[in-house]
Amino acid sequence: MPVTLADIARELGVSKMTISRAINNHPLINTETRERVLEVARRMNYQPNQYARALATNRSYLIGIVVPDLMNLYFAEVARSIEAVARPAGFQLLICSTEEDPTRELDEVEILLQRTDGLIISSVLPPTETKAYRKMIKDGAKIVLVDRTMKNLRCPAVATDNVEVGRLATEHLISLGHRRVGHLRGDASSVSTERLEGYKQSLAKNKLRLDGSLVRACGLLESEGYEAMRLWLKEPDVPEAIFAVNDPTAVGAMKAMEEAGLRAGRDIAIVGAGNIHYGDMLRVPLTTVSWSRGEMGQQAAHMLIHQIESGSPVKSKQIILPPELIVRSSCGVKPTAKIRSSVRLEGHAMKR
Amino acid sequence: MPVTLADIARELGVSKMTISRAINNHPLINTETRERVLEVARRMNYQPNQYARALATNRSYLIGIVVPDLMNLYFAEVARSIEAVARPAGFQLLICSTEEDPTRELDEVEILLQRTDGLIISSVLPPTETKAYRKMIKDGAKIVLVDRTMKNLRCPAVATDNVEVGRLATEHLISLGHRRVGHLRGDASSVSTERLEGYKQSLAKNKLRLDGSLVRACGLLESEGYEAMRLWLKEPDVPEAIFAVNDPTAVGAMKAMEEAGLRAGRDIAIVGAGNIHYGDMLRVPLTTVSWSRGEMGQQAAHMLIHQIESGSPVKSKQIILPPELIVRSSCGVKPTAKIRSSVRLEGHAMKR
DNA sequence: TTGCTGGGAGTTACCGGTAACAAATAGTCT
DNA sequence: AGACTATTTGTTACCGGTAACTCCCAGCAA
Numbered sequence: 001m002p003v004t005l006a007d008i009a010r011e012l013g014v015s016k017m018t019i020s021r022a023i024n025n026h027p028l029i030n031t032e033t034r035e036r037v038l039e040v041a042r043r044m045n046y047q048p049n050q051y052a053r054a055l056a057t058n059r060s061y062l063i064g065i066v067v068p069d070l071m072n073l074y075f076a077e078v079a080r081s082i083e084a085v086a087r088p089a090g091f092q093l094l095i096c097s098t099e100e101d102p103t104r105e106l107d108e109v110e111i112l113l114q115r116t117d118g119l120i121i122s123s124v125l126p127p128t129e130t131k132a133y134r135k136m137i138k139d140g141a142k143i144v145l146v147d148r149t150m151k152n153l154r155c156p157a158v159a160t161d162n163v164e165v166g167r168l169a170t171e172h173l174i175s176l177g178h179r180r181v182g183h184l185r186g187d188a189s190s191v192s193t194e195r196l197e198g199y200k201q202s203l204a205k206n207k208l209r210l211d212g213s214l215v216r217a218c219g220l221l222e223s224e225g226y227e228a229m230r231l232w233l234k235e236p237d238v239p240e241a242i243f244a245v246n247d248p249t250a251v252g253a254m255k256a257m258e259e260a261g262l263r264a265g266r267d268i269a270i271v272g273a274g275n276i277h278y279g280d281m282l283r284v285p286l287t288t289v290s291w292s293r294g295e296m297g298q299q300a301a302h303m304l305i306h307q308i309e310s311g312s313p314v315k316s317k318q319i320i321l322p323p324e325l326i327v328r329s330s331c332g333v334k335p336t337a338k339i340r341s342s343v344r345l346e347g348h349a350m351k352r
Numbered sequence: 353m354p355v356t357l358a359d360i361a362r363e364l365g366v367s368k369m370t371i372s373r374a375i376n377n378h379p380l381i382n383t384e385t386r387e388r389v390l391e392v393a394r395r396m397n398y399q400p401n402q403y404a405r406a407l408a409t410n411r412s413y414l415i416g417i418v419v420p421d422l423m424n425l426y427f428a429e430v431a432r433s434i435e436a437v438a439r440p441a442g443f444q445l446l447i448c449s450t451e452e453d454p455t456r457e458l459d460e461v462e463i464l465l466q467r468t469d470g471l472i473i474s475s476v477l478p479p480t481e482t483k484a485y486r487k488m489i490k491d492g493a494k495i496v497l498v499d500r501t502m503k504n505l506r507c508p509a510v511a512t513d514n515v516e517v518g519r520l521a522t523e524h525l526i527s528l529g530h531r532r533v534g535h536l537r538g539d540a541s542s543v544s545t546e547r548l549e550g551y552k553q554s555l556a557k558n559k560l561r562l563d564g565s566l567v568r569a570c571g572l573l574e575s576e577g578y579e580a581m582r583l584w585l586k587e588p589d590v591p592e593a594i595f596a597v598n599d600p601t602a603v604g605a606m607k608a609m610e611e612a613g614l615r616a617g618r619d620i621a622i623v624g625a626g627n628i629h630y631g632d633m634l635r636v637p638l639t640t641v642s643w644s645r646g647e648m649g650q651q652a653a654h655m656l657i658h659q660i661e662s663g664s665p666v667k668s669k670q671i672i673l674p675p676e677l678i679v680r681s682s683c684g685v686k687p688t689a690k691i692r693s694s695v696r697l698e699g700h701a702m703k704r
Numbered sequence: 705t706t707g708c709t710g711g712g713a714g715t716t717a718c719c720g721g722t723a724a725c726a727a728a729t730a731g732t733c734t
Numbered sequence: 735a736g737a738c739t740a741t742t743t744g745t746t747a748c749c750g751g752t753a754a755c756t757c758c759c760a761g762c763a764a
Contacts, residue, residue: 001492004720015744020722030742050467051412052720054403055749062446062467070428070435071629080422083449092463094414095447097435111444115402115414140353251633277423278630281603283637356750367714372752382712404750407719708763715756726745733738 003046011040023048063091063304064112064119066105068148069221070097072248073277074293075122078146081297082120089305091117100124100187100219106132117308118142120300127151127190142307146300148191149318156303158319160291162191166198166243168289168325169271173241174206176331178269182214182239184228184249192220192245195273199243214239218249225249229256240268241331247272247279247288254284254330265332275326285328291321355398363392375400415443415656416464416471418457420500421573422449424600425629426645427474430498433649434472441657443469452476452539452571458484470494470656479503479542494659498652500543501670508655510671512643514543518550518595520641520677521623525593526558528683530621534566534591536580536601544572544597547625551595566591570601577601581608593621593683599628599640606636606682617684627678637680643673 005019012019014033021029022037023046054060063086067075083093094116098105102125112119113136121143123133130153137143137155145157173181183199186192196215203210218228225244232238233256244250250272254264264270264284272279275290299319357371364371366385373381374389375398406412415438419427435445446468450457454477464471465488473495475485482505489495489507497509525533535551538544548567555562570580577596584590585608596602602624606616616622616636624631627642651671 006720016721017723017745018743021743024722028742033742047462047466049407049720051403051406052749053722055401055407055751056720056722058749060403070432071425073423073425073428076422076425076428079447080449083422092467093447095431095445097432110399114399115444251630255633278603278634281607281634282630283633283635285635358750368751369715369753370713373713376752380712385712401750404719405752407721408750408752410719706764709761711758711760713756713758715754717752717754719750719752722747722749724745724747726743728743729741731738731740734736 002049003044004049005046008037008041008044008046011044012037059308060115060117061091062094062116063301064094064096064109064116066096066098066108066112066119066121066123068098068100068122068124069248070095072221074247074274075147077277077293078122078297078300081294082301085298085301086305091305098124100221102126102129109136113141118144118304120144120146120304122147123150124148124187124189125150126188127193142304144300144304144307146296148189150190154316156300156307156317158296158299158303158321160296160321160323162194163198163201165273165289165291165323166195166200167202168198168323169195169243169273170199170202171206172287172325172327173243173269173271173331174202174208176241176269178241179208180211180214180237180239180241181208182216182242184218184225184242184244184253185215186218186220186245186249189220195243195245213237218245220246220249222248222252222255225252226256227252229253230259233257233260233262238268242268242270244270244272247274247276247286250286250288250330251276251282254282254286258283264330269332270330272330273323280328282330284330287328287331288326289323290326291323295321354401355396356401357398360389360393360396360398363396364389412467412469413443414446414468415653416446416448416461416468418448418450418460418464418471418473418475420450420452420474420476421600422447424573426599426626427499429629429645430474430649430652433646434653437650437653438657443657450476452573454478454481461488465493469660470496472496472498472652472656474499475502476500476539476541477502478540479545494656496652496656496659498648500541502542506668508652508659508669510648510651510655510673512648512673512675514546514675515550515553517625517641517643517675518547518552519554520550520675521547521595521625522551522554523558524639524677524679525595525621525623525683526554526560528593528621530591530593531560532563532566532589532591532593533560534568534594536570536577536594536596536605537567538570538572538597538601541572547595547597565589570597572598572601574600574604577604578608579604581605582611585609585612585614590620594623596622596624599624599626599631599638602638602640602682603628603634606634606638610635616682621684622682624682625675632680634682636682639680639683640678641675642678643675647673 005016008019009016019037022034065079096108105124127150130150143155145155147159149157149159185196216228216232218224244253250270257264271287273289275288279286279288357368360371361368371389374386448460457476479502482502495507497507499511501509501511537548568580568584570576596605602622609616623639625641627640631638631640
């Protein structure tokens with residue numbers, strides 16, 4: 001039914017190859033012939049068959065994106081910035097959400113590798129589980145990790161310094177005078193692990209004892225932060241300040257607080273990470289640690305496209321974006337707090 | 353490099369066809385042979401080449417999704433619910449964001465049709481611009497419209513009753529005693545047009561004059577709502593209540609109000625539409641009109657998949673989801689307000 | 705024994721492009 | 735004129751699957 005190269009060739013009385021050359025702007029073709037072909041192609045509304053092209057060239061011009069959660073605006077923003085780079089380069093995006101499920105991630109990746117030129121993955125695997133990816137990369141898979149990286153995996157990656165994220169958040173809470181600083185520590189992913197590490201470092205540096213009861217595991221989803229906090233609030237000795245592993249869990253935790261009649265920033269200080277959109281518009285504007293999601297997506301896209309276009313140089317460049325603290329009011333900031341260099345004060349925190 | 357059917361065939365000393373049959377669970381194959389083939393395939397880590405399969409069968413098991421804005425959680429939720437249906441059915445998602453740009457939409461759709469089995473589109477075209485889609489559908493394209501439909505286009509669709517959305521929002525504001533009820537009316541899309549119609553109907557029904565200065569056009573993005581409101585606030589005679597065409601613009605407008613030292617729900621009442629995630633966690637919880645995004649995505653996915661699997665029955669079924677008002681506090685609701693049937697009271701609006 | 709039946713495997717052609725090489729044509733050089 | 739070159743077009747084979755058809759052979763009835 002659809003028009004093929006052969007149809008146009010017949011119409012013009014030339015060979016398929018001539019048409020193919022014209023369509024692809026091949027240098028070895030008469031300019032005049034090309035014009036004529038393109039004219040007819042347009043008239044017949046020719047659309048190249050992407051399957052056939054991909055089969056012949058082994059290039060699909062598709063980039064696969066694997067994110068943990070589409071409903072997390074953080075990843076929506078990363079995806080959008082990838083698209084901003086990929087589109088002009090002629091690539092389209094195949095997006096998958098793993099819902100923070102490692103098994104699902106591996107399944108999806110396996111399938112996506114078959115139909116894309118390369119993948120940008122924000123992995124939810126534990127950072128030590130590199131076996132599967134190691135094998136894929138050895139077999140020629142083009143992969144770039146974003147946001148969540150894996151130690152010991154020779155693979156290009158863009159992320160932030162998550163230990164520093166943990167330190168910035170925790171030290172800010174400590175600097176505000178809190179002594180019982182707790183942590184909603186997420187899961188076993190690299191991100192969670194590193195932020196936890198930063199949290200520990202800060203406690204140590206300030207001679208605060210790391211009390212097991214101060215740390216609670218939860219997932220990385222808002223609902224999980226909510227649930228963890230809801231349970232925590234039923235116990236005695238809830239910490240006076242909390243560093244939540246990311247913004248969605250922080251939001252969830254704040255919801256739980258509200259339901260318990262508590263107010264973030266007044267009764268319990270809380271700091272998130274990721275600087276999601278809407279964070280500054282929340283009931284209690286969320287103090288958070290931020291780095292550029294746009295930069296993240298763009299860099300990842302550039303690295304992947306470069307890798308695709310240039311064969312496979314396997315330069316495993318790792319880009320680390322610097323995090324900065326954004327002080328709003330969920331941390332209950334006092335105007336007298338000492339503000340360090342990587343801190344930005346915003347909106348409501350200014351009120352005195 | 354990757355393993356092909358031929359490789360396995362050679363290994364086993366049989367023909368490609370036998371392998372193909374085994375892989376696809378073809379009925380005309382000896383069960384024992386199949387076992388043997390599958391065993392070897394697994395051992396060799398065979399992954400079928402999707403391009404080749406798609407070329408031969410003209411089926412890609414890809415569904416294209418075209419949404420106006422990935423950063424709008426509304427669409428993220430629709431996309432997620434589409435995925436929830438499509439995945440188990442063996443389909444993957446190719447997602448495109450048009451950034452509310454009609455030209456871009458047509459470009460993308462053209463390309464996506466070439467590499468997918470069907471499209472789910474939330475169109476940003478003016479509702480009368482049906483020519484392009486009409487042609488594609490005639491040529492066999494399988495398309496389902498979601499959220500934003502087009503009049504006079506024989507095509508399955510899922511949407512809400514947007515005239516009713518406009519009425520619910522506007523009448524609520526009127527019922528609260530406001531007389532100068534304004535409208536941020538979005539763009540020329542079907543959604544905006546119909547909500548505007550609902551707004552007009554409500555004014556008429558309540559014997560209120562439709563004053564041109566009460567209606568302001570803006571896009572559908574948060575940034576555009578912000579900008580429109582910012583300018584509006586510089587003029588005299590800003591309305592005392594505003595129905596914003598959707599939640600993002602309402603949020604943008606609230607930002608502009610805050611910057612001007614005004615507070616939504618106290619100085620200016622505002623109602624949005626769409627019930628985005630976070631709407632209830634905002635500084636001023638957003639009163640909005642809601643319908644099920646999950647239902648929307650699921651129904652659309654079902655209709656498209658049915659259409660794909662069954663050839664093309666072209667039943668242009670249109671599903672309309674009922675909207676309901678969700679009262680929070682951005683409308684400045686007074687506890688005495690009469691509440692009608694399709695209204696839900698939430699959280700802060702309950703305080704008295 | 706012959707002929708028929710049907711399950712199971714093989715053959716061939718094709719899906720719609722592209723790479724690599726061959727061929728034709730025109731123009732140039734000696 | 736003959737050989738050579740450059741430019742443009744055509745031929746052939748192949749990418750990795752699948753549909754449709756053919757073929758083979760065991761089992762069984764006549």
